[in-house]
Amino acid sequence: MIRHTAQVLLPVALDRAFTYGVPEGMEVAPGDVVHVPLGRREAVGVVWSGAGEDVPPARLKNIIDKLDRTALPEQLIQFVDWVAAYTLNPRGIVLRMAARGGNPVEEAPRVVLQPTGRSPGRMTPAREKVLSVLAASAQMSKASLAAAAGVSSGVVDGLLREGALERLELPPEPLPSLDPDHHPPVLSDQQQAAATALIEKVRSRTFSATLVEGVTGSGKTEVYLEAVAEALRLGRQALVMLPEIALTGAVIERFAARFGAEPAAWHSTVPSKQRAKTWEAVARGEAKVVVGARSALFLPFRDLGLIVVDEEHDPAFKQEEMPIYHARDMAVVRATLAACPIALVSATPSLETRANAARGRYDHLLLPERFGSRALPTIAVADMVARPPQRGRFIGPDLEGAVRSTLDAGHQALLFLNRRGYAPLTLCRACGHRLQCPNCSAWLVEHRYRGQLACHHCGHNEPIPRECPSCHTPDKLAPVGPGVERLADEVRAVFPEARLSVLSSDLMHGVDQLRAELKTIAEGQVDLVIGTQLVTKGHNFPGLALVGVVDADLGLGTADPRAAERTFQVLDQVTGRAGRGAVAGRAVLQSFDARHPVMKAIVSGERAGFYETEMETREAAGLPPFGRIASLVVSAAERPAAEHFARRLAQAAPRADDLRILGPAEAAIALLRGRHRMRLTVKAPRGFDLSGYVRQWLAEAPQPSGNTTVTVDIDPLNFL
Ligand SMILES: Nc1ncnc2c1ncn2[C@@H]1O[C@H](COP(=O)(O)OP(=O)(O)OP(=O)(O)O)[C@@H](O)[C@H]1O
Numbered sequence: 236m237i238r239h240t241a242q243v244l245l246p247v248a249l250d251r252a253f254t255y256g257v258p259e260g261m262e263v264a265p266g267d268v269v270h271v272p273l274g275r276r277e278a279v280g281v282v283w284s285g286a287g288e289d290v291p292p293a294r295l296k297n298i299i300d301k302l303d304r305t306a307l308p309e310q311l312i313q314f315v316d317w318v319a320a321y322t323l324n325p326r327g328i329v330l331r332m333a334a335r336g337g338n339p340v341e342e343a344p345r346v347v348l349q350p351t352g353r354s355p356g357r358m359t360p361a362r363e364k365v366l367s368v369l370a371a372s373a374q375m376s377k378a379s380l381a382a383a384a385g386v387s388s389g390v391v392d393g394l395l396r397e398g399a400l401e402r403l404e405l406p407p408e409p410l411p412s413l414d415p416d417h418h419p420p421v422l423s424d425q426q427q428a429a430a431t432a433l434i435e436k437v438r439s440r441t442f443s444a445t446l447v448e449g450v451t452g453s454g455k456t457e458v459y460l461e462a463v464a465e466a467l468r469l470g471r472q473a474l475v476m477l478p479e480i481a482l483t484g485a486v487i488e489r490f491a492a493r494f495g496a497e498p499a500a501w502h503s504t505v506p507s508k509q510r511a512k513t514w515e516a517v518a519r520g521e522a523k524v525v526v527g528a529r530s531a532l533f534l535p536f537r538d539l540g541l542i543v544v545d546e547e548h549d550p551a552f553k554q555e556e557m558p559i560y561h562a563r564d565m566a567v568v569r570a571t572l573a574a575c576p577i578a579l580v581s582a583t584p585s586l587e588t589r590a591n592a593a594r595g596r597y598d599h600l601l602l603p604e605r606f607g608s609r610a611l612p613t614i615a616v617a618d619m620v621a622r623p624p625q626r627g628r629f630i631g632p633d634l635e636g637a638v639r640s641t642l643d644a645g646h647q648a649l650l651f652l653n654r655r656g657y658a659p660l661t662l663c664r665a666c667g668h669r670l671q672c673p674n675c676s677a678w679l680v681e682h683r684y685r686g687q688l689a690c691h692h693c694g695h696n697e698p699i700p701r702e703c704p705s706c707h708t709p710d711k712l713a714p715v716g717p718g719v720e721r722l723a724d725e726v727r728a729v730f731p732e733a734r735l736s737v738l739s740s741d742l743m744h745g746v747d748q749l750r751a752e753l754k755t756i757a758e759g760q761v762d763l764v765i766g767t768q769l770v771t772k773g774h775n776f777p778g779l780a781l782v783g784v785v786d787a788d789l790g791l792g793t794a795d796p797r798a799a800e801r802t803f804q805v806l807d808q809v810t811g812r813a814g815r816g817a818v819a820g821r822a823v824l825q826s827f828d829a830r831h832p833v834m835k836a837i838v839s840g841e842r843a844g845f846y847e848t849e850m851e852t853r854e855a856a857g858l859p860p861f862g863r864i865a866s867l868v869v870s871a872a873e874r875p876a877a878e879h880f881a882r883r884l885a886q887a888a889p890r891a892d893d894l895r896i897l898g899p900a901e902a903a904i905a906l907l908r909g910r911h912r913m914r915l916t917v918k919a920p921r922g923f924d925l926s927g928y929v930r931q932w933l934a935e936a937p938q939p940s941g942n943t944t945v946t947v948d949i950d951p952l953n954f955l
């Protein structure tokens with residue numbers, strides 16, 4: 236007899252699916268979530284399509300049972316396979332992203348009380364009050380009934396016992412439905428044109444990709460909300476992806492104001508019970524709009540009608556841990572599979588997306604002006620060479636003057652410094668020793684508020700020592716350079732009267748506190764804000780008149796080929812927080828290199844010119860978006876092992892036309908979490924199948940042994 240079998244993919248670091256027998260009487264289809272035996276354990280897996288391996292009947296194990304969960308849609312299965320094949324992550328690891336819903340929790344029914352019409356044995360004033368409250372609103376929960384009547388719950392219990400009230404179980408409350416016409420805005424002509432174009436795309440029910448490029452404050456959010464509304468009208472689902480979960484709070488409020496109810500949120504801090512509910516609601520097509528971080532891309536949408544990637548240029552869309560993938564790029568793939576439009580939204584698009592628009596692969600919608608009568612901020616560079624700050628200070632005279640006049644006028648100012656902690660480096664003034672992480676090639680960052688030195692790469696923490704660990708001289712350790720904590724000290728000394736808020740991820744206890752703080756700022760209860768990149772993204776602080784960038788050169792001195800692009804994006808975005816309300820905005824950029832093309836572009840607002848020059852530079856160097864890159868990082872506990880294997884790997888690389896392999900070279904962070912790292916960089920022309928090439932290379936090359944590992948990053952953003 237031929238036994239019926241099924242392929243089951245498990246959410247673990249394996250690429251292949253396993254073959255299991257299907258017991259008599261059980262029916263399974265691709266996407267079904269099942270329990271299977273795995274060694275001596277039990278595991279949850281997903282029935283996959285395609286062939287598994289042949290298993291001799293005697294060794295074939297049966298599926299244990301099928302879970303009571305909505306199956307993963309066919310499209311999600313295809314998507315997992317696609318992402319795994321492109322990124323070279325094992326399929327099981329990618330599946331784990333898609334199966335994150337966890338087990339659905341049986342929802343307790345809502346219990347309410349209602350009158351039976353029978354009178355209690357004895358009537359008291361308290362009992363009368365309860366019954367009269369219920370007469371007005373037929374059903375209530377016990378707690379709210381007692382509260383509304385102003386009696387103890389014992390009174391209600393008495394009425395239940397005597398049969399004057401009865402219990403009723405209601406099904407769980409349905410999700411609030413979003414109304415596309417709840418509160419539509421009046422759009423400007425420019426906004427309306429863009430919105431109409433997007434709405435047309437949603438109606439067409441085919442794949443298209445559109446870059447929505449609009450200056451900060453042009454109303455990009457308002458525009459894509461119209462496309463979301465159209466998806467709602469068609470009864471279809473929409474996914475809106477944001478780079479930062481701190482942003483979701485404000486965005487969800489805007490959605491709620493626009494549609495009369497909150498969309499579903501999906502990110503790492505959503506409690507697991509809620510996640511399970513949301514996962515199911517998305518799978519059943521009941522959750523129509525999801526606002527989430529990159530992992531929302533792996534939700535089991537039933538009928539996806541639109542994807543929006545807001546702040547599409549943001550590097551936070553790239554997940555740097557397993558599975559390594561770029562959520563913006565994979566979102567385009569997802570839209571292709573779903574045959575729906577995708578909108579990539581930004582004030583400063585990535586060069587990749589702009590190049591796709593220039594090649595005509597993406598449509599390009601422009602919003603060149605701010606909404607209403609608001610203007611973009613005027614921007615000036617404060618030359619730190621010509622007019623340096625006082626010794627030991629970081630705010631120069633130009634910026635200090637600008638802050639002072641802003642505060643005097645009763646307006647808000649923001650000082651941006653993308654460095655957490657007190658000082659990025661601690662040095663011994665007796666012997667010159669620099670305090671370094673024991674596990675990484677990185678300096679330890681002083682966090683004075685919590686009295687620790689921390690490594691921002693591995694999370695290592697140690698108390699701040701009193702004496703130098705090298706020469707043992709006491710009290711000679713000195714901070715070098717500023718972090719936001721040190722800047723805060725300076726600000727307190729220079730502007731003692733200002734109400735100050737310091738926004739840095741490590742100073743906030745969770746997303747809720749951060750959101751509360753952002754709200755306080757938006758409401759104008761703070762005069763001066765000091766913030767890291769947390770404050771640059773998409774926030775609306777209506778009273779903010781001045782943005783001061785303390786170190787505008789910070790991102791430029793790196794070997795990252797995208798350094799100029801990144802700096803341009805960050806500076807445009809952070810200066811774009813100024814002047815969004817009634818007061819005009821301005822920005823001051825402190826720079827030691829005032830003539831740098833990035834500073835010039837930001838000051839003059841010559842965006843097109845900047846992009847053109849950057850494109851030319853990239854093209855000349857064969858870098859993305861004109862060429863392709865993959866990187867292979869070999870790491871091992873011992874340096875010689877990493878070096879040796881990296882060399883053997885390089886030797887085993889198949890020859891290919893136009894393809895170059897650089898390295899192995901020591902990675903910029905040569906030691907990370909106690910592992911030595913060597914980097915191989917593959918450069919290929921655009922259109923080259925890099926995933927296929929690297930897959931073949933790794934299959935034919937010697938396999939790493941011991942603790943040596945190889946991490947593949949297709950289209951890397953991070954070159955450290
Ligand atoms: N048509 C409109 N009617 C009323 N208010 C609008 C309209 N368009 C934009 N606004 C308001 O202008 C501000 C900026 O709009 P929005 O946040 O959508 O811009 P954005 O382009 O997404 O900005 P950024 O890229 O800087 O985050 C918001 O407070 C928004 O409510």
Ligand SMILES: [Zn+2]
Pocket residue numbers: 672673674675677690691692693694695908
């Ligand atoms: Zn470290």
